[in-house]
Every structure is written in structure tokens, then in C-alpha cells.
Amino acid sequence: MKKFDKDRLLLAIAGPLLALVSAFVLTMIVLAATGINPIEPLRIMVENGGYEDVQILIVNQAGTYYLAALAVAIGFRMNLFNIGVDGQYRLAAMISAVVGGAIALPGPLHILLIVVVAMLTGAFWAGIAGVLKAKRGVSEVVSTIMLNAIATSLIAWLILPKNLGVQVEGSNDLTTGEIAQSGWFPALSMGDSGEIYGFTFIAFALGVVYWFVLNRTRFGFDLRASGASESAAAASGVDSKKMIITAMLISGAVAGLSGMPVLLGESHTYTLVFPVGVGFTGITIALLGRNSPVGIFFAALLMAFIDKASAGLDTAGYAKEIGTIMKGLIVIAVVVSYELIRRYGIRRQQQKVGEELAAGHAMKTEKEVAA
């Protein structure tokens, strides 16, 4: 068994901890500076988080965030910045809702079809950026941002009633038609307080798959190697272009999945008011969770908590945007604190090596003196 490295673990925890503490302190400073009681809103948020119906919202939201963050993390591991998760997620949700609404199959097959269509759509949309990067050297940051905008326009066009959309009589909303009940994912009922979407559990289970593939397979090794040093990976026989495309495809497929908890568990159709911005929150979560499946899990829970617990602030007389400020500050704090901890870690390592060398040298000189 590998020796348990206490130092590394401490450093790994110190980063997020420092970020969170400083983000909360900064939030309180912002609140105090604007003349608002800095403790009360946070206390209300914690109180809100204690209610069962809010907790269910948090868990469900965390499932969606978890998938989006995994999609981002797969890219990060390969040094690819997939900003297009949001577009991939929306397009996948829309197309799979259309397919799911048009076709009725017996239970599990229907769900499977919707899920597969969502993965393929997401993979296709991300794959465009992957191919552009591999074949033409187009930065995936630029291409995925542009693909987000294109996805928005494409969806707006596709959802028009003359194309794939349906406008329910008397409604001002556009939908893709309701998916038949056979395509609803069974949920875990919590009685009066709501239900946990069944797909949320699949989302968390995918974290295990993610960990296994990255750390226990040849493909995962190639991916991480390419991310760490492309030239070194190439020297050891990894086809970097193929890796770029594959990584983008997988990232897009997972991004496509992130719409499934809501689509299969709640709305059963894609509408004009389908949640947006999930992909961008996913980037924050992947950063905060340091691309580790466990870290992302807690980061997703935290972000979902801030979202849902702050939603009730306005009824208590505080601006619910306090939650948004908090999320923004966390992003800044994460970037700064991880860099600080990294530098501290390197310095510590250098010091240690220095000390050991010095000790070794001292021993040698002592021996020489003795001789």
C-alpha cells in the first residue's frame, strides 16, 4: 500500500478551505460595507438549508451541477477548457426532448433512447470544437464560446412551431411536446416535501466511473499525460490529436447528460424557460473541486446550497443577490488561494529537499572528519 502522505492531503484540503473561508469573510465585508447586517443573511441561509423541501432542491440541483462539472473536469484534465458545456447541455436537452416526445417505447428503452440521444448530441456539439482544435489549431476556448451562441440561435429556430416546437393552446411558452410517461425516470419520493430525481443518483454514480476511467485505465493515463505534457505524451506514443477529439467528445457527452435530471424527472419537455447557465456554474465547481470526483461532489453541493438557500432571502428582507456575490467571490478566492497553496507547497518541498541534502552533506563531512 502506498504510504499515506499527510502533507499532500493537508495541502489539498487547505486550498478549498482557504478559498471558502476568505470568500465568506469577503461577503461579510461587502455586506457590512453596504450597511447590511453581515451575519443575519448567512444565518437565514443556514436556516433555509435545514428545511427538508429546500434540501431536496439542493440535492436535485447538485446532481445537475455534478454532471456539468464532470464534463468540465474531463476537459481540464487534458488541459482543454470546454466553456461550451452550457450550449452542449441545452442543445442535448432540446434534441433529446424532441426525440423522446416523438417516439414512445416501453419504459427503460424509452429512457435509454433519450439519454443516448442527449449524449450523442452533446458529443457532436463539443466534437466540432475538438475537430477544429485538432485539425486547424483553433483554440477550444474561442470555438466553444461561439458554439454556445450558435446553439442558442439554433434552438430558438428549431423550437419554432413551424419546425419542431409545439405551442400549447393558450400558453405563451414554446415546448417540444410532452414526453410520454414511459420516458419519465422513477423518482425517490420524499412524501410531502417533493422527490429526488432518480437521475441524480446516476449522476453521482458517474463520479465513480470518472474516477475509475481516469485513474485505472490506459485511456485515463493517456489523457492525464497529454494534459500534463503534450510532447512527453507524444514521445511515449500517445496520438495527441486523437486524444483532443476523444476528450472533447466525452466531455460533450457528459455535458449532454446534465440536462437529464430535470428533463426526465421534472419538466418532461424542453421549454423556453429551461434552466440556463448550468455549464458556467459547472466551471466554478470543477475549479473548486480540483477536478476530483469527491471534491466536485462537495463543491456541487455547496453551489446548490448557495443557490437554493439564498432564494428565500428576499422574503426575509435581504437581497437574494447576496448568493450571487458569494459565488463570484468563491471563484476569485479559489484561483488566488490555489496559486498561493501551490507556491507554498513548492517552497516547502524545496526547503525539505534542501534540509535533507544539507543533513546528508553534514553527515558526510562528519565522516570525513572522523576518518
Place this chain on the structure above:
Amino acid sequence: MRRITRIATVGIASAALALSATACGGKKSSDASSSPSESGQKSAAIAYDIGGRGDQSFNDAAYAGLKKAETDLKIKGAEAEPTDGEGEADKVQRLTELARKGNNPVIGVGFAYAPAIKKVAPKFPKTTFGIIDDTSVTGENIANLVFNEEQGSYLAGVAAAKASKTGTVGFIGGVEVPLIKKFEAGFAQGVKDTNPNAKVLSAYLTQPPNFDGFAKPDLGKAAAQGQLDAGADVIYAAAGLAGSGAIEAASAKGKWAIGVDSDQYNQAGLAKYKDSILTSVTKDVSDSVFNLIKSVEDGKPATGEIRYGLDKDGVGLADSNPKYKEMTDVIAAVEKAKADIIAKKITVKTAP
């Protein structure tokens, strides 16, 4: 070994999470002691659309109705705002919480609340639920407050065609959704019926789910400038807060702008440009909210579709601008069109 512990951590964590949700005693957010029903005072609640209170437009109009009910009917008002990018579950939770706290009626501002009201209303048969801009959900205790936006926009089209010297007028829609298309359809029909040779330039600022087109004045300004350059001399912007940018652009060129939702000539934020605001297409959301609250207070809760058209002054054309009042021929044409619509001699289209 290391593999097992990691997997175990993930497993235990998710199990603990599921448990914490089930085993924490079932306390719900609406069990909090601040429930207004306990104090004996009656209360009504509105749940806002994206943008919330302070959008100078749709939500503020609903708030004005609630405010009026607070002073006139001596009730307590409760409000709740949505968060950006939230889903249906959040809306269900918000309405449930408002209803469980004893608010009656609970009004969802905007069509986005339709699926949530469909789920929540049957659980609270004694509470009246109002929804603005939607008739797709119906029920014993659901009141659908809808407006004939196309009729007001038709009048705006008549006024625009009459006031235009170049024969080219512009329409700017905030976000390309069916609701705003009703504005466009009515406007274009009004223009064409008045002057068949007139040209209507049409532009939408953003596509859903990007709702910036209702919020960013710079987008409205840029679109209006484009239409002005193309020869338009009257611009009708149905774009919420973004419309103020269109008004600014028209004012800078000395051309006419037509406002929307509330009488924008009288809006403090637009005082600088008010001389250029020919008229505004009004949509009386605040009265619809007030009337629903009053019907509940009177013990005769309204239910089903309640349509506000030209006949009930639910939509209309404002005449606060003195320069507009001087244009007698325009006013005469508008009055005639209004009478024709009420008499059903003219049917206004709801889609372009």
C-alpha cells in the same frame, strides 16, 4: 486498498446525503413562525418573473397592483423573486411556500409559472391562484389573467402610420417569444390597414433563453439606430427595459418613439426623452392583479379566463404627450380603429 476507500467515501457521502434529506425531521420552509395567517391579517402574494421588482415594466406593474391592494384593502402583501436560470422545481417550491403560509390569492407573474401552478393549485383547493399571460392551465381555483396586447399594438400601428412622414416605421421586440410576436402582429396590421404602402421594419434583440433583450438598453439603442438609418421615423419598442434605449435613440434623431406596458411619457427615468414619446401601448397588469385580490377579499374569488382587451381598457393607448393630443387626425383614426375593434369589425391577428 486505496481504490476501495475512495469508492467507499463517495458511496457513504451520497448515502449520507440521501439520509440527511429523509431523516431530518421533515421540517419545511413554510413551517417557519413568520406565517402571516397566524396574525389574523389577510395576505396576498405575487411571485415575480425574471427581472423581479424594479424592471420598470411588467413586474413593477404587478407590484403596483399589490401595493394598491395593501392600501385600499388593508391586506398584507408578500413577494418572491426568481433566481436566474432556475427550474420548474424552484417555482413549485416558491408557490407552495407562499400558499402554505396562508397567502390568498397567490399570483404567478408571467407564463413561466404555468407548469408550476398546474402542480401546486390542486394541492391547495381553498387558495386562488392567478397566472398572468397564460390560459393553458385551468382549474377551479385558477384565474387566468390575459391581455389582448395585439389590440393595443394595432392602435399604435394606426398612430405610427398616421404620424410617419417617410412611410417607414420600425418595430423592436425584446426577445423573440410568442408573446412579443402578438405585439408585432397587431402593430404591423395597424400600419398596413392605415397605409398599405407603408414599410414596417422588424427586429428582435435576442433569442430565448437569452432574455437580455428585455433588460439591456444598449441593445435596443443599436437596433433603433439601424432602423432610423434605414429611414424609419416612428419606432415602437416592445422590449421592457431595453426599450428605453430605443426611445433614447429616436429622441436623439428627433424622431418618434412609442412606449410599451406603462405610460412611458410619465416615467421619471425617461423624462429627458419624453417629448419624443408619441404615445405608449398600455397593458394594465396592475389593475388585473388588484381586481383578483379584491375578488378574493370580497369572498367571490375570480376563476377561469379573465381577458383584458380594449373594451375593458385593459390595453390601450396613452395620450399624455401634449403634441400627440394636437394631432387631431391621428387621434380620430385611432378612436375609429378602437371603436371598430370593440365592435368586432376588425379582428386583430395574434401572430405575424
